[in-house]
Amino acid sequence: MRKLITTFAILIAVLVAGMSALVLLVNPNDFKHYMVQKVKKRSGYQLTLKGDLRWHVWPRLSILSGPISLTAPGASQPAVTADNMRLDVELLPLLSHQLHVSKVLVMHAVIQAIPDAAAKTAPAGPIAPDDKNAFSSSLGHWSLDIARVSVANSLLIWQDPQGEQLNFRDVDLSLHQDASRVGQYRLSTVLTRNQQTFSIDFEGQMDARHYPYKLAFSVDRGNYQLQGVSLPEQGVKGKTTFTAQWSPLSSAFDLTNFTLHANDSDFSGEASGTLAPALQLKLNLQSQNANFDQLLLPSQPRLQSQSTDQQNTTDDTTDITRARTPVIAEKNNRGFIDWLNQSEISSQLTANQATWHDVTIKGLEVDMHNAMGVMNLNTLSGKVDNGQFTIQGKVDFRPELATVALHTQLQRIPLQIVQPLLQIPPVLRGDISLQGDFTGQGLRGKEILTQWQGHSSVELMGLDLPQMNVQQMVIDAVTRASNRVNSDPNLHPVIPDMRGDFTLADGNLQLTRLAGENAQVSLNALGNINFTQHQLDITFNLLTRGWKGDPGMIALLANQPIPLRFYGPWNHLQYSLSVDRLLKNNLKSRLQQWLKDNDKAKHSSS
Structure with a gap:
């Protein structure tokens, strides 16, 4: 040692x-x-x-x-x-x-x-390869x-x-x-x-x-x-x-x-491009789960909970305006917009599941090409619940407010999803299908409703108004106005699936045709919704079936639509249902017709 x-x-x-x-x-x-x-x-x-x-x-x-x-x-x-x-x-x-x-x-x-x-080199000057054997004699x-x-x-x-x-x-x-x-x-x-x-x-x-x-x-x-x-x-x-x-x-x-893991999202694929003189990028990505809420949406304080279901329409409207505002693109996100305006980007994305504003999308497919702020949207499609959507068109990000020209197809998309995204009160339940072309400015929910214009066919399925029962309102009004008929207590009228068309311009949605019928009810609606002033004026014309009582009154109700009008501000909605006037006018009409028929009979006998 x-x-x-x-x-x-x-x-x-x-x-x-x-x-x-x-x-x-x-x-x-x-x-x-x-x-x-x-x-x-x-x-x-x-x-x-x-x-x-x-x-x-x-x-x-x-x-x-x-x-x-x-x-x-x-x-x-x-x-x-x-x-x-x-x-x-x-x-x-x-x-x-x-x-x-x-x-x-x-x-x-x-x-x-x-x-x-x-380094400043001659444009055509080659770069000499390394010469490991040659060096100055002064280097020793x-x-x-x-x-x-x-x-x-x-x-x-x-x-x-x-x-x-x-x-x-x-x-x-x-x-x-x-x-x-x-x-x-x-x-x-x-x-x-x-x-x-x-x-x-x-x-x-x-x-x-x-x-x-x-x-x-x-x-x-x-x-x-x-x-x-x-x-x-x-x-x-x-x-x-x-x-x-x-x-x-x-x-x-x-x-x-x-491969990329971002919060609870995952992506994989390839990318290529150039950085100068302007960014050119080509992306091809796949994802099992893409939670865009956890990647893109900024945190904002919530001033009121949305957990209660007992609130009326007024409370629902107030709750939407106070909660996190759903948007398609942030209006003040000019950094991202300027980046788009200076880049050329082609991107393809497929995701088995994606989340956007708490909406779960299955089979998301995105195919778009941006050229210096002008984005051609070749495909934006996916499935939501039992429905699906497809959007195609062009978005120009160069103006202060992006301009759009889109062809939109929705098939059985729940209204509970559409209404919050567009910042309108959640007063309807059911599914919506539409196919139409729209142009306008802006990508936020409010801008879509007030600064877009276009025409579309529409279909409403499984429609329900939780705050009111339109058919029951008519039945109650008829039975109060006349004791000659009453409704079948075992009959539970359901709003029929309705089809029609609408136009959107200057913040005003005009229902040009909306009608549907089933075994219990025939229904059509006309009117308009003003998204700028938050007002509406819509008249529903209903023919209800399943009456019992006087045959003449039953025949009258089977052939005479009863108008039910809703009008006024969203948060102070009013309605009118004039069954008494309808019955009186019909009785007067029948009396006049009886007098005419009686007069004709006297003349023929003489």
């Missing part, structure tokens, strides 16, 4: 003596010119080392520098600046005139990926090898093709590559923009053998988080993996084997 300890002590002494001798005999400033020339030869960049280089022997043998800068050929600003740099070198290679740098560490650097810091017999590069606590300034600069703070990059420029990396950084913070922590493989023509890399483990205004309260966070290729000379990229 004593001999082993003695042996280790001798080795340590030799090592300390060797390092001390090296510090005394080798001047690190002898490497300065060599490193500058080597960087110049291999990359064309100009390395500037200010101040003297000095040795640092603990905890590892290193060369420390003063302020440094790295400038691209022809650039007016340096691409990299830092207060200092540390080169970890190996001792034994120095004895054979080899500067083996095991690691380069730069802290508190400023990296500028902006046009002023980019030294050779350089770097295995690891680390950048810590630094700032990356990147300018997008539209000229806006983004600051990536707290940049930590660790790169380990072999002699063929294949290796591993780890990158973490934080981006703050428009009161939103985006942070990433990626690690994976990198292949720079063909750089600058092509850079291939993969993200084998990627964590990210997005927080801030206009986002869900918990933000958007998750994991991602993909394989990518980047062509710096053409700004083109290609992503394959792409």
